[in-house]
């Protein structure tokens with residue numbers, strides 16, 4: 001999961017793109033980038049780091065001039081972490097197109113070969129997003145038009161649907177023409193759009209999550225539906241089209257569990273409410289299966305589990321206490337790149353308030369257990385702080401299978417619950433009792449009364465991939481290339497990379 005944003009405004013967009021990216025920072029902490037267009041000139045700044053570190057006022061922000069632009073915060077799931085793979089990506093032919101992508105292509109390798117040998121296009125990085133951009137560019141070129149019409153752009157998006165597999169929510173600038181947003185036919189990753197009234201007419205914004213719209217005073221119009229594309233021309237006309245032959249509304253359920261901010265409205269579901277219902281369902285399970293529990297206090301693992309934990313406590317009728325103080329200067333640990341950094345960061349990030357633990361039976365609640373980095377450390381900390389019994393509940397089922405759609409969980413062997421029973425996990429993590437949400441309850445909690453979603457991608461819990469094209473060979477290749485060990489081994493090589501854009505003086 002990365003964060004994407006695009007704005008078409010009547011004023012300069014640089015600061016607004018920056019502000020939107022800070023609202024989406026929780027979706028990617030590795031790199032950030034902004035591309036703006038001013039007439040026919042494009043301005044790009046991208047680098048590794050948090051939004052606040054990548055853009056400096058005089059050096060970059062002042063130079064990102066233009067009334068139309070796109071931005072990206074990256075959490076890598078393909079290629080490498082080099083700054084050259086920060087987004088947006090750009091290709092000159094045709095018209096000058098720049099693109100920012102959230103998701104992950106599962107046929108990037110085949111497409112790379114096709115692009116090279118059949119479409120005669122050049123790729124300069126290992127990124128699947130550069131592949132996606134070039135497929136779109138080739139499809140646009142194939143329309144064979146000197147002047148583009150919205151129909152040509154939508155036809156090119158249909159071409160992307162035919163060729164690209166996996167997850168993609170994208171924003172793109174077609175220089176001189178306008179701003180495009182589109183979503184894969186399964187709608188795996190989220191993307192919404194909104195508008196704001198200005199004296200000169202409406203201004204438009206496309207973003208991964210509605211929180212970015214709220215913060216900038218845009219009203220949410222709708223989700224871009226699976227397979228749909230919207231195009232806003234440089235003079236502010238909006239066109240919308242369903243471009244996929246067979247769209248199936250099936251977003252990733254893990255967005256609701258962990259990835260998204262609770263204050264986002266996503267596919268017409270309030271993430272906050274979905275998380276409250278997760279807490280309620282989990283409490284029901286405890287009441288059903290452990291009626292005589294001896295829990296004295298419910299303690300959340302900040303940040304994400306606060307919402308389900310509070311509802312769980314109130315349903316159980318047990319006090320809810322903030323037992324861990326979160327260091328506000330440490331980011332999300334799960335989306336950090338290496339296991340060493342993740343492990344160290346848990347201790348730096350969370351510190352127990354001893355009085356909430358001493359002599360008590362505590363139920364620690366988290367939204368998920370993935371690699372077990374957080375839960376293992378946290379349980380140990382609870383014991384060190386003097387807890388009598390340490391129980392642990394997860395608002396989602398055990399994560400047992402890799403993700404191939406934009407979450408960097410490439411390797412089943414890194415997932416603590418893979419191939420382990422609950423008693424084995426209790427032992428490994430050091431919990432006196434471990435309680436997981438049932439998948440049906442999680443689905444009920446998220447779906448609630450919403451009929452438009454046909455199903456969810458629940459692959460991290462079930463190993464069944466919504467696109468139905470993930471072979472065991474693909475998964476072993478993924479593990480080989482992207483496991484922590486593989487990434488670590490690659491780091492042993494030269495650390496400074498000479499990239500195309502860095503070759504000359506900047």
Ligand SMILES: O=P(O)(O)OC[C@H]1O[C@H](OP(=O)(O)OP(=O)(O)O)[C@H](O)[C@@H]1O
Pocket residue numbers: 258301302303304305331332333334335366367368369370371372373374375
């Ligand atoms: O089992 P693990 O591999 O540790 O992964 C799961 C943990 O990681 C996430 O927290 P994170 O610190 O990323 O973000 P948060 O502050 O939003 O909870 C998630 O909320 C769990 O706490």
Ligand SMILES: NC(=O)CC[C@H](N)C(=O)O
Pocket residue numbers: 001002074075076077078079085101102103104105127128129406407
């Ligand atoms: N998490 C994402 O959406 C990643 C986007 C893209 N696959 C990259 O690695 O840059």
Ligand SMILES: [Mg+2]
Pocket residue numbers: 301302303304305366367374
């Ligand atoms: Mg957490």
